[in-house]
Amino acid sequence: MKTLPRPDQDYKAYTPEDFVVWKTLFNRQIPLLRQSASHHYLDALRR
Numbered sequence: 288m289k290t291l292p293r294p295d296q297d298y299k300a301y302t303p304e305d306f307v308v309w310k311t312l313f314n315r316q317i318p319l320l321r322q323s324a325s326h327h328y329l330d331a332l333r334r
């Protein structure tokens with residue numbers, strides 16, 4: 288599988304609250320991803 292370049296992220300621009308919100312939203316999606324995402328994507332999440 289070909290790896291694509293990652294876009295630049297200015298993590299310093301994010302507040303601690305921003306990180307909490309994104310972590311919360313992502314964690315809510317995990318159960319849904321297990322039902323519909325490819326095993327390649329799920330394997331990458333575990334790394």
